[in-house]
Amino acid sequence: MTPPLKVLVTGSRGQLGFELRQCRPAHVTLIETDHDTLDICDPEQIRAALEQHQPHWLINGAAYTAVDRAESERLTAERVNAQAPGLLAQAIAHARGEGLPTRLLQVSTDFVFDGEHSSPWTPEQPTGTPTGVYGITKLAGEQAVQRVLTDALIVRTSWLYSTHGSNFVKSMLRLMREKPHLGVVFDQTGSPTWARTLALTLWDLIGQQPDGIFHCSDNGVASWYDFAVAIQEEALQLGLLERAIPVYPIRTRDYPTPARRPAYSVMDKSRTEQVLGRILPYWRVSLRAMLQQLKTETAHA
Numbered sequence: 001m002t003p004p005l006k007v008l009v010t011g012s013r014g015q016l017g018f019e020l021r022q023c024r025p026a027h028v029t030l031i032e033t034d035h036d037t038l039d040i041c042d043p044e045q046i047r048a049a050l051e052q053h054q055p056h057w058l059i060n061g062a063a064y065t066a067v068d069r070a071e072s073e074r075l076t077a078e079r080v081n082a083q084a085p086g087l088l089a090q091a092i093a094h095a096r097g098e099g100l101p102t103r104l105l106q107v108s109t110d111f112v113f114d115g116e117h118s119s120p121w122t123p124e125q126p127t128g129t130p131t132g133v134y135g136i137t138k139l140a141g142e143q144a145v146q147r148v149l150t151d152a153l154i155v156r157t158s159w160l161y162s163t164h165g166s167n168f169v170k171s172m173l174r175l176m177r178e179k180p181h182l183g184v185v186f187d188q189t190g191s192p193t194w195a196r197t198l199a200l201t202l203w204d205l206i207g208q209q210p211d212g213i214f215h216c217s218d219n220g221v222a223s224w225y226d227f228a229v230a231i232q233e234e235a236l237q238l239g240l241l242e243r244a245i246p247v248y249p250i251r252t253r254d255y256p257t258p259a260r261r262p263a264y265s266v267m268d269k270s271r272t273e274q275v276l277g278r279i280l281p282y283w284r285v286s287l288r289a290m291l292q293q294l295k296t297e298t299a300h301a
Contacts, residue, residue: 002027007206008055009033010040010088011062016107018164019199020059028203031055035062040084046091050102057206059105060088063138067111070133071258081137086144093148103153103209105202106145110158110190110217111135115262122268123156123213132259142213151211155202158217158265159227162195163294168224169287170294172231176241186225186249190265191217194286204276214275215267218283225249234288238295 005028011017012032024030031053039045040062050058063081064070070077085106092102112135113121114128121127130136145152161167175182193216201216222230228247235241252261273279 002207004029005057005206006031006053006055007057007059008049008053009059009061010038011060013165014061014065015160015162015165015167015195016061016198016202019162019195020061020202023196023199023203025203025207040088041079043087043091046088047094050091050095050100051098054100055102057103057105058088058092059107059202060085061107063107063109065134067132067134067261068258070137074133074137077133077137078140081134082140082144085141086148089145089148089152103151104145104149105153105155105206106142107198107202108142108154108156109135109138110156110265110267111262112139112142112156113262113265115264118264120266120268121215123215123271131262134259135262153205153211154213155198155205156213156215156267157193157198158190158267159192160195160198161192161290163290163297164195168192168227169231169290172228173235173240176232176235176245179245181246181248182228183248183250183255184225184228185252185255186223187252188261188263188265189221189223190262191220191267192222192227192283192287193217194281194283194290196290197281197286201272201276201280205272208275210275214272215269216272216280217267217269218286219269219280220283221266222283223249230284230287231291234284234291238288238291240291240295240298 008031013034038049064077092104112127161169197218
């Protein structure tokens with residue numbers, strides 16, 4: 001029988017928090033926190049939460065994820081993405097000195113890479129200098145955690161979407177209903193990831209209790225254009241869209257944004273799959289499953 005496990009999650013209102021709740025193992029007691037109940041930038045609040053709940057694990061899913069807005073709100077992004085993970089690590093180190101067993105799982109991103117490679121990034125590979133404030137601050141958060149906790153678990157993910165919250169899939173569905181045509185960038189390449197895939201992977205990794213850096217995304221490679229075309233095709237088959245519209249491939253330079261994205265951020269997941277003892281799903285299979293879930297949720301709304 002699997003022993004009971006207590007897990008505290010920050011950022012529980014987000015896509016990952018939603019999916020962690022949906023697929024929580026039976027032996028896990030989930031303690032969900034958000035900014036209203038736990039300010040991860042406040043050392044006193046962190047220490048109090050650890051003392052009160054005494055979790056075996058703390059999953060830090062909280063982040064400043066507004067990639068473009070981070071360029072003009074750098075101090076806020078640094079506070080949440082870079083400084084707060086270090087504060088969490090310090091509080092956990094202090095709690096261990098008091099006899100509490102908490103371990104930290106820090107959720108990170110493919111945006112920590114500079115995008116200058118053309119083969120999948122491995123966990124131990126130097127990241128280069130990230131292309132924007134979001135990636136820079138998330139990489140600083142990883143480093144802050146590792147300086148304090150040698151057994152921290154860091155999991156990078158990419159292009160996350162879910163039926164919950166705002167994301168590329170739901171934005172594309174809305175625009176495809178509203179617009180006569182769309183242009184989508186084709187020269188940025190990565191791996192779309194259903195937040196359910198990430199949540200299941202985190203639960204399995206916690207069960208295995210490794211440390212170090214791991215990568216988690218759905219398998220396969222796509223550009224944002226490929227992703228958008230697939231969204232339309234799958235949504236049409238499921239009846240989530242009533243008509244098809246032209247989707248045109250455009251270059252990044254034709255769609256300027258405040259933040260520059262990495263051109264290539266596909267991650268090597270072999271270490272993760274070896275620990276899990278299974279292969280992660282293909283991205284289009286996950287997309288279809290998510291859209292089917294969205295259709296079911298919409299029908300029952």
